[in-house]
Amino acid sequence: MAQKPILISGGGLSALLIAQSLRRHNIPFQIYERDASFDIRGNGYRLRLSSEGLDAIESVLTPEHFQRFYDKCGKTGGTGFTAYDAISGAQTEHRDATEVATLASRGGKVVGIARGEMRRIFYEGCEEHTHWGKNVIKYELTPDGVQLVFSDGTKSPEGSMLICADGVHSKLAKQLSDGKLKVYDTGARGIHGQAYTTAFKELGEGVFTFRDTSRPEGDLFVITNVRSQDMDDPTIQFGWTLAAPGAVVQAPNNDYTIVGKQAADLAKSLTANWGPRFKPLFDQMVESEAAFWKITCSSPNGVPEWTNQPRVTVVGDSVHSMTPAGGIGANTAVQDCALLGRLIGEAGGYKEGITAAYEKEMRVYGGAAVKRSYESARASMGIGELVDTI
DSSP states (O other), X not given: OOOOOEEEEOOSHHHHHHHHHHHHTTOOEEEEOSSSSTTSSOOOOEEEEOHHHHHHHHHHSOHHHHHHHHHHSEEEOTTOEEEEETTTOOXXXXXXXXXXXXXXXXXXXXXXXXXXXXXXHHHTTOGGGEEOSOXXXXXXXXXXXXXXXXXXXXXXXXXXXXXXXXXXXXXXXXXXXXXXXXXXXXXEEEEEEEEEGGGGTTTOSEEEEEEEOOOTTOOEEEEXXXXXXXXXXXXXXXEEEEEEETTTSOOGGGOTTOBSHHHHHHHHHHTTTSOTTTTHHHHTBOGGGOXXXXXXXXOTTOOOOOOOBTTEEEXXXXXXXXXXXXXXXXXXXXXXXXXHHXXXXXXXXXXXXXXXXXXXXXXHHHHHHHHHHHHHHHHHHOOOOOOOBO
């Protein structure tokens, strides 16, 4: 009898990386994603990869696949970390790369990659197993498996188990945890933008932050990473991330799905009086790439416990949503995929006890990661107490 596939809900980074793990172990899988196509969603900002994150990705992908991935990553050394007053241009802090051990990933370099590029590489080989335009609303257990139920009333074929990787708004995560998995609004808001390398020439190489303390509503904070190997190619774009309290960054009609000119215009307005070394990042931004975002986070008090379901579990933002601080969320998500994929691979497919073993270990490192992400964002982005769920 043919082995029933493992069902994966979602088509983002976590979903595709866990699929790669199953693919490498020759375990059948099917991916169900609500987007109509691969390119419909905004792929967002650039991610900094930790040594743990890189190790996890390398353990999942084949050596050849990982090399293609790593070749696409930017590697930054240079001046290390430097902070500036955004308006006066005065340097407020500097640490050499050797002093910021948490920044470096491999070979003393800061390693990063655009989310879209990372997602495209993780998608390789998954094309024929992916079903687009499938809006999952719940799952149903069968006597010998599990099925997904879609918003149009149809159902997926029966799977041996289900991995929920459908992000912060996951209905499946709430169903599995009986509502215990919650995502909170931090009150902070952001804009991601990109500009061609020529806009970054005055900065040099390194990791840079700019802080504008001129507003009574709260500070405006920007971080960017300039890498030397791409510096002289004017066709390449570098990214930056801007964050501030909601009173400073307000999307039209409170719609944080807006991308393009409206987000770009607000970023330019907010940085209009910034120093001449920094203004080109915003004045010369690629307007179509600008995007608002609402900064959310799971509880920093630990990943909650729920009654284990042997055939269903959760990975990534569905179980531990984090702020953008330090790229901790993505690095933790890929660790989920490496751990769960290894357990399934060692068992040769679904086996009772896998989800319990995975969740026990994930709660330890996942809970610690959410706490680090939250505390880092409080220090750098001025977010407050978590109150409202989303």
